[in-house]
Amino acid sequence: MSFFASRWVDAPDCAVEVGDGLLPQGFRAAGVAAGLKPNGALDVGLIVCDAEAVTSAARFSRSGAQSAPVLITRQQSQLDGLRAVVVNSGNANAATGERGLLDAAAMRAAAGAIAGVPPELVAVASTGVIGVPLPIDAVTAGIAAAAVRLRNGGGAEFGEAIRTTDAFRKEVGLDVQLSGGTVRLCVQAKGAGMISPNFATLLVFAQTDAEIEPDEVELLLAVCTKRSFDRISVDGQLSTSDTIILQASGASGVRIEPESDDERAFGEVLDAALRQIALLVAKDGEGARRIGRVVVRGGDQRGVERVAHAVADSPLVKTALYGADPNWGRVIQAVGAALPGSAPLDVDIEIEGIEVCSQGSYVEHDAQALAEAVRRDEVEYEVTLAGEGAETERFFSDLGHEYITINADYTT
Amino acid sequence: MSFFASRWVDAPDCAVEVGDGLLPQGFRAAGVAAGLKPNGALDVGLIVCDAEAVTSAARFSRSGAQSAPVLITRQQSQLDGLRAVVVNSGNANAATGERGLLDAAAMRAAAGAIAGVPPELVAVASTGVIGVPLPIDAVTAGIAAAAVRLRNGGGAEFGEAIRTTDAFRKEVGLDVQLSGGTVRLCVQAKGAGMISPNFATLLVFAQTDAEIEPDEVELLLAVCTKRSFDRISVDGQLSTSDTIILQASGASGVRIEPESDDERAFGEVLDAALRQIALLVAKDGEGARRIGRVVVRGGDQRGVERVAHAVADSPLVKTALYGADPNWGRVIQAVGAALPGSAPLDVDIEIEGIEVCSQGSYVEHDAQALAEAVRRDEVEYEVTLAGEGAETERFFSDLGHEYITINADYTT
Numbered sequence: 001m002s003f004f005a006s007r008w009v010d011a012p013d014c015a016v017e018v019g020d021g022l023l024p025q026g027f028r029a030a031g032v033a034a035g036l037k038p039n040g041a042l043d044v045g046l047i048v049c050d051a052e053a054v055t056s057a058a059r060f061s062r063s064g065a066q067s068a069p070v071l072i073t074r075q076q077s078q079l080d081g082l083r084a085v086v087v088n089s090g091n092a093n094a095a096t097g098e099r100g101l102l103d104a105a106a107m108r109a110a111a112g113a114i115a116g117v118p119p120e121l122v123a124v125a126s127t128g129v130i131g132v133p134l135p136i137d138a139v140t141a142g143i144a145a146a147a148v149r150l151r152n153g154g155g156a157e158f159g160e161a162i163r164t165t166d167a168f169r170k171e172v173g174l175d176v177q178l179s180g181g182t183v184r185l186c187v188q189a190k191g192a193g194m195i196s197p198n199f200a201t202l203l204v205f206a207q208t209d210a211e212i213e214p215d216e217v218e219l220l221l222a223v224c225t226k227r228s229f230d231r232i233s234v235d236g237q238l239s240t241s242d243t244i245i246l247q248a249s250g251a252s253g254v255r256i257e258p259e260s261d262d263e264r265a266f267g268e269v270l271d272a273a274l275r276q277i278a279l280l281v282a283k284d285g286e287g288a289r290r291i292g293r294v295v296v297r298g299g300d301q302r303g304v305e306r307v308a309h310a311v312a313d314s315p316l317v318k319t320a321l322y323g324a325d326p327n328w329g330r331v332i333q334a335v336g337a338a339l340p341g342s343a344p345l346d347v348d349i350e351i352e353g354i355e356v357c358s359q360g361s362y363v364e365h366d367a368q369a370l371a372e373a374v375r376r377d378e379v380e381y382e383v384t385l386a387g388e389g390a391e392t393e394r395f396f397s398d399l400g401h402e403y404i405t406i407n408a409d410y411t412t
Numbered sequence: 413m414s415f416f417a418s419r420w421v422d423a424p425d426c427a428v429e430v431g432d433g434l435l436p437q438g439f440r441a442a443g444v445a446a447g448l449k450p451n452g453a454l455d456v457g458l459i460v461c462d463a464e465a466v467t468s469a470a471r472f473s474r475s476g477a478q479s480a481p482v483l484i485t486r487q488q489s490q491l492d493g494l495r496a497v498v499v500n501s502g503n504a505n506a507a508t509g510e511r512g513l514l515d516a517a518a519m520r521a522a523a524g525a526i527a528g529v530p531p532e533l534v535a536v537a538s539t540g541v542i543g544v545p546l547p548i549d550a551v552t553a554g555i556a557a558a559a560v561r562l563r564n565g566g567g568a569e570f571g572e573a574i575r576t577t578d579a580f581r582k583e584v585g586l587d588v589q590l591s592g593g594t595v596r597l598c599v600q601a602k603g604a605g606m607i608s609p610n611f612a613t614l615l616v617f618a619q620t621d622a623e624i625e626p627d628e629v630e631l632l633l634a635v636c637t638k639r640s641f642d643r644i645s646v647d648g649q650l651s652t653s654d655t656i657i658l659q660a661s662g663a664s665g666v667r668i669e670p671e672s673d674d675e676r677a678f679g680e681v682l683d684a685a686l687r688q689i690a691l692l693v694a695k696d697g698e699g700a701r702r703i704g705r706v707v708v709r710g711g712d713q714r715g716v717e718r719v720a721h722a723v724a725d726s727p728l729v730k731t732a733l734y735g736a737d738p739n740w741g742r743v744i745q746a747v748g749a750a751l752p753g754s755a756p757l758d759v760d761i762e763i764e765g766i767e768v769c770s771q772g773s774y775v776e777h778d779a780q781a782l783a784e785a786v787r788r789d790e791v792e793y794e795v796t797l798a799g800e801g802a803e804t805e806r807f808f809s810d811l812g813h814e815y816i817t818i819n820a821d822y823t824t
Contacts, residue, residue: 065748065772067753097742097773130741131774240748315727319816329542332507336477336652343478360477361509362543404731404813 003172008274008293008395015174015185022173023155024184024209026051026249030149031161034136034142036090036128044142045161047085047205048115051249056082058123059225061242068093069124070099070241072108075118080214082247084120085163085205086111089138089190091128092201097365103136103349110140114147122180122200125243127164127190127201130239162203166192170280176269178262181254183210185269189277192284201230201241202281204274210266211250213309214259220267221246228274232282233312233396246270262360267380269315282397289400290377292321295393298385307383308337308394321379326370328356335383346386352379415584419790420705420807421688426599427586427681434585435567436596436621438463438661442561443573446554447815448540448547450501456554457573459497459617460527460562463661469492469630470535471637473613473654480505480512481536482653488532492626494659495533497617498523499574500551501602503540504613506611506652515546522552527560537655539576539613571600574615578604582692588622588681588768590674593624593666597681601689604696613643613653614693616686622678623662628670632679633658640686644694647809658682694809699787701812704733704788707805710797719795720806722750730811733791739781740768747795760796764788 004011023029027049031042058079060070073079086107095101104124112119126134149157159171170189173183191202212220225244256262282291294311296304311317316330331349339345349357352373356365373379416423419549435441441459448455469493472482485491498519505512516536524531536547571583582601585593603614624632637656668674694703706723708716723729728742743761751757761769764785766777785791 043437046516062752063745063748064751064754064757065744065759071755092741095741095769095772095774097771100773105538112549131769133774136548184803240745315811315815320814329504329507332477333475333542333652336475339476340474342476347477357507357543359509360507362507362545400815401813401816402736404811404816 004272004276006276006279008279009272012265012269013077014265016177016178018173018184019115020179021153022158023152023186023251024207025253026209026251027207028150028152029154029158029324030141030146030151031154031157032145032149034088034145035138040310042157042161043088043090044139044146045087045158046111046114046143046150047084047158047207048148049207049247049249051251053250054081054083054118054247055212055214055215055217055250056080056185056245056247057221057243059221061239063240065095065240066335067126067241068096068104069107069126070243072101072104073123073125073243077108077123078120082123082217082245083117084111085114085123085125085245086143087125087203088142089127089162089164091131091132091134092241093126093127095131096133097269098134103134106136107139107143110143114143123243123365125203125241127162127203127241128242155186155188159224162188162190164190166190167284170277172273172277173260174269174273176266178210178254178265179257179297180262181252182207183252183266183272187273187277189281191281191290201239202244204229204244204277206246206270207249209249209252211253211255213258216256216263217246217248220270223267224271224274227271228278231394232278233309234393245403246258282395288397288402289322289399291315292379292381292396292398294383294393294396296379296383297391299390301390301392303385304390304392306338307385308392310334311381311383312394312396315399318396321374322398322400324371324375326367326374331381332357332384348384350382352376413821414822416684416688418688418691420691421684424677424681424684426590426677427588430585430587430596433568434564435598436619436661436663438621438663439619440562440564441566441570442558442563443566444554444557444561444717446500446557447550448500452658454569454573455500455502456551456558457499457570458523458526458555458558458562458569459619461495461659461661463663463726465662466493466495466560466659467624467626467629467662468492468657468659469626469633470494471633471656473651474818475652477652479653480516481519481538482591482655484507484513484516485535485537485655486504489535490532491776492630493533494657495529496523496527497535497537497657499615500554501539501574501576503538503544503546504542504653505538505546507543508545511545515548517549518557519551519664522555526555533635535655535657537615537617537653539574539653541568542652566821567598567600570636574600574602576602579603579696582684582689582696584680584689586685588678590666590677592674593664595620595664595666595678597685599685601693603693607820615654616641616656616689618658618682619661620659621661621664623665624660625670628668628675629658635679636683636686639683640690643798643806644690645721645806669811672807691807692785694807700809700814701734702791702810704729704791704793704808704810706793706795706808707796707803708797709803711799711802713802713804715797715806716802718750719747719797720804722746723793723795724806724808730808733786734810734812736787738763738779740784743793743795744769744772758798762794764792
């Protein structure tokens, strides 16, 4: 089965999945068990780029309670030239005050020493429980242990080390055919929908051996993040620790010129990869049954965004999705809540192409066909407001018993 | 046990609960089974005020998808002089288009004919499933049947008729001692926390036989609603149909002068009654275990409101409350999400008086004491931001398995 499994992602023509487990040229990675996870699983990961000419870009959670590694990386690292990335799972190093900042800086320094670069060229990320001091000695020992394992084939164990409660790995390797030759793109991510809040952080690391100017790396990551991770509603909650990094080593010798056909082709591949991974994040979680997509058209941009958020974040819509309940009243309720003061509301609603509401009023429809349609793995809701021009989409996970079970009894 | 059971409500000194089941002077009510509820339960309720000098005030859902009865009442009734209220449960008459408006108008006209007043002096409310036409013939037949049952002791059966999935009745009768004599205040309400979305509408009807000027009725209802129903987070969802009405018949002959001690005393009683009922709404729902209160201080008013909403609406905080999980990381996560771009965040957090976070960083605390504290029926979270002056509170229900069970399989 293709990595690009969702009907909401266009599999790019110019890319092929690769199964050799190798990172793009110029990158080495490793993952080790440093003892942060009680079960002895891998919990410290390291990526090093050996190319001095690396370019990069990074994006972070906008939370007011950003974790120490987010603060250190965002404020003190050179985000357009990151040579190394060091990550631990099992502890978020968030709400840890001055000590947390010192610990994040220590991780960064240790990784920099191994990569042979100043700390400013290292990004650090942590995911796990909030409000507990990081066992920094164990982490730095883990970084040292990772140093000797670094290799071009180490992407999979790095991916393993950043996982927390993810039910499945979220990784892909793609070879992309460009006019000047073939480049590779690899992505490792962690994040699970509607599950395990303290571990719900999104971490995404992407590497390519294409040669790309810093401004273009920034642009590519910004555009593709906006169409992927910015469009998933997990549980409407913003993590302290979300981090997304794209590094380009240039080691393939294949250069991507700004505004070229090659850039468009590479952008399509990155876009598809990140969208599919975002959908995997929405779908992950023990017992998650299906994912939804809401498309909102008409009105103005602010209005469609508000409506898309309201539908995708609604626990009523999410539980209906979980139960395959064709209860479209919950959709119009969410739309109305997003647009206060606009009654009577001129809105059309279709679910899986079946019109259920026109101009704010119910439409007779085939209830049996609708009941069958909402049992699919992916369910699409289309909301059309009065007016033209604006359009957005949002992906969301369902809300089921497993979310309650896991979240109601997490730290105890 | 006193009606004022919550520690978050100050039981007013000048009021005593009355058990005689009688409405304030000047009011008659009834409830009948009109066949809207499949199980044959009461589903049409009527309140009539026989005093021509009645004063009243009303508040409604701000949803853009307001139901037909909300639209008709809000736009076409004389809200400061409502003589009658007619309600049905089992069908919300929402997303029902032109026909829905005609049906709501027909309900209003039928109730007006029985009360002997023009339709403009009648309020109409409906609660139940969205997007299904109202069986108007059954409803008008029910209104006719209610006419012959109207009596001063009919408040309880009216309260029964407006219930949907409420696990318990939400009503109170209070005699209030004022300088000029005793007045009565009765309240009937429906609404259940985190449960049965299509039925999650809040309906509140309050009657008194005090004589109060229309402006003062409006002011009293506005202030008391703001401190009660505006401060509960059920599931963060806004109903199409919320309606709150206060009627004052003046039939006791006891007048409440504007800005008098009597007005303050009556306001305290109304405030306590509506707050306690709001807490009962948050607490209701099959399997709901406990309710939370978040108090946010410091910063500015916009900031504290955002933080209070974020904490109270967070599914992570709600599931932790359900599971009695002392996981304060979820609280700081919600605070951070509400205040993007403000990192590093200067915030203190206490749970049941136990300090767990100071200036954004964890505080060593007695974990055993905290674990015991969060098992109480009511759990209080205090969040203090930098700065002074602003303060708000918000009440919220927990999120448990029963919400999933009921909401995942509602219409099928």
